[in-house]
Amino acid sequence: MTDEPLLDIVVAVHTAQRPVERAVGSALADTGLPVRVTVVAHGIATESLRPRLASISDERLRVIEHHDGIASPAGPMNAGMLAATARYVTVIGSDDHYEAGALQAALSRTTEGAEVVILPIRRDDGGRVSTPLPRWRHTRRLHPARDRLFTRTAPLAVVSRELMLADGAPFTEGLSSGEDLAISTRLWAGGARIDYDAAAPAYVIGADAPDRVTAALRSLGDELRAVELVLGDPAVRAYPRAVRRSLAVKIARVHVIGAVARRHGAEPTTGERTVLARLARELSHVAPGYAAALSRAESGVIEALAHDLPWIDVVDRDRERDEGSWRTRVLPTRLVDSLRTDAVLRRFMRYRLEPGGGR
Structure with a gap:
């Protein structure tokens, strides 16, 4: 041209x-x-x-x-x-x-x-x-x-x-x-x-290319390395508190809890459990108070990881996100936090207004 x-x-x-x-x-x-x-x-x-x-x-x-x-x-x-x-x-x-x-x-x-x-x-x-x-x-x-x-x-x-x-x-x-x-x-x-x-x-x-480069299940250390780098970045730690909390909620739900959900039938190694526990604790250090927006089920998973509970207990808590009561799946630990921007209930309400819907 x-x-x-x-x-x-x-x-x-x-x-x-x-x-x-x-x-x-x-x-x-x-x-x-x-x-x-x-x-x-x-x-x-x-x-x-x-x-x-x-x-x-x-x-x-x-x-x-x-x-x-x-x-x-x-x-x-x-x-x-x-x-x-x-x-x-x-x-x-x-x-x-x-x-x-x-x-x-x-x-x-x-x-x-x-x-x-x-x-x-x-x-x-x-x-x-x-x-x-x-x-x-x-x-x-x-x-x-x-x-x-x-x-x-x-x-x-x-x-x-x-x-x-x-x-x-x-x-x-x-x-x-x-x-x-x-x-x-x-x-x-x-x-x-x-x-x-x-x-x-x-x-x-597109849905017709099964060989995406990053599609395969990897070790937890590899999968979560990007998260560790972001949380350790001084620039990220300097973000305003509300921004850090929003980022932490996303990381907890998508990366940490997501990693658990993909491994219900494959218990992580001791080293991988250490990575999960470290991240679960680090989120609270980087963004104190972020977990108020999590549902009771989500909080249960993060707490189980942070306290290094047996993997079967972690998996049981994770299943509550899909199989638990409505209160467990949707509501946070404190009802007053239900309308926080990143709270599950608030998100569900916003989805109802989205053209075409879909999560």
Whole structure:
């Protein structure tokens, strides 16, 4: 293309079996949009992708190679980001795609002053993914805590390149998973103007690629390393208390309790239990009082981990999140905390107002 693009879109692909042409085609569908797509061939030759991309003849497409021998998308995504020159950048999975008008809608927000425009997400089956879950009818200048931005980990957003690359390569390398946790945390909490409209055209998660790089179950140490790095970051510890609490609630629910839920039938090793116990305690140090927003069942799991109870007791408490009474599943330990922003009851009430629904 002769003119500098306004938006650089990075697609990392590690095998020619991925339907990368669909992602690229959706990004380039609007021939008048000033975008450029950079496909990063990760550990494979660009030639192997030619059959996939043969039908796309567009000067806004380029393919580069990145070889690091690491089964993580961080390396190729960083390579694509560092090759970007546009004012705004974004990433898309090689088996995902954009609905018509999604990029145009996001770029129109940047003309109004947004530095980050979070894209709505839906699944291939049509269901909306309600993360983040902002205050009703709030679409501009969102707040990290009040608008629950931390519930979205993947930075699937149009972002100012200057902001994305403020600390150099944005995705954390050397991790087997969680490479996007640090950058999304920094983006959501960094004070930039963030917009998000759940009713806008969406980013669509593909369901036909079973070989996602980060899909496999890993050791707990590997799985939670990204969380440990974020909680140990002095910048994170300096966030306002409400922001730290919101982040801690998300980490407790998604990362710590999520790790337990995936291991009901496989008791962690002694070392892995140490990691879980340390994180369960560390959350209270980083964000005192955060657990007030947890349901009684969720609090039970965190307390069991912190006190190093037998694994069977941890699992029994975790099952209460699905099988317990309504009070156990939904209400916090103190009823007065039921309407906290991150409380389960408050979230359920907000879901009822979300167009298209879905968690």
